[in-house]
Amino acid sequence: MAKGRVEFKEDICKGCELCTTVCPVDIIFMDKTRINKKGYHPATVVEMDKCIGCANCAMVCPDLVITVERF
């Protein structure tokens, strides 16, 4: 399985949660413990080693929050 890494520019996330619905390994969640500059709970990933670099999250993000690397 390919390995990937995603980076979220948290301050421009609007908390729409679309990325959380398309992740095949289900590692994206809304961080309810934090509020970003815009006033939303930002999307975040903790278990990054499970990321497969499919870019589904970046594909569906309306606000270009996500950068994806694959290795």
Next chain:
Amino acid sequence: MAVIFERTKGLTEVETHYCPGCTHGIIHRLVGEAMVELGILDNAIGVAPVGCSVFAYEYFNCDMHEAAHGRAPAVATGIKRVHPDNFVFTYQGDGDLASIGTAEIVHAAHRGEKISTIFVNNAIYGMTGGQMAPTTLIGQKTTTSPQGRTVEHSGMPIRMSELLATIDGAKFVERVAVNTPGNIRKAKRAIIEAFKVQLEGKGFGIVEVLSTCPTNWGMTAPESMKWLADNMIPYYPLGNFRRPEEAE
């Protein structure tokens, strides 16, 4: 380690004003990426509409022009005829293109203007607060159809792609949706194909993009993606309606 996805140079660094989960952001990105991949960003002139995407001129990283409500195809016609070597596109919503601007889009297509149109259909007037649009579905509740749209009162929702596909001057007509990563990839392919139709001098091209409006539909963003798939796609079937070789 290779970066396989990053912010396209086709868009400016400006953060959009769109509501959370609004698919305008996805469609802006696809148009920006298409211009970068075709190498036409420095040569492109876009025409922004009136509606939620009225500030599109702040977001696309190319020359942009604002048009009066519905008149983007007329403005684009003038720009293209004065600057035939530039790539000219319009970006319009359903309130703009399918309602107040129906005459302009029909006649721009009819004249075979060598422009490209991105038509964002979310079945509602977003900017003005969720009124019924010509594209609003039967039974869909809006602020001006609080009991749901009825055929008796408002007729059936207008299918612009099917209508435009009957016009000889329209050389490329396709309807896509941006509700899943797979459909988003297909939407980008259609946009690139439509842009190539103009670049090859073949004539008018339009891509209708089924889009969501979580705020005015009264849903979360994930719910609105499902609503699009369950309600819009059955009435507005996806697919290509016209290609240059078929239009001959």
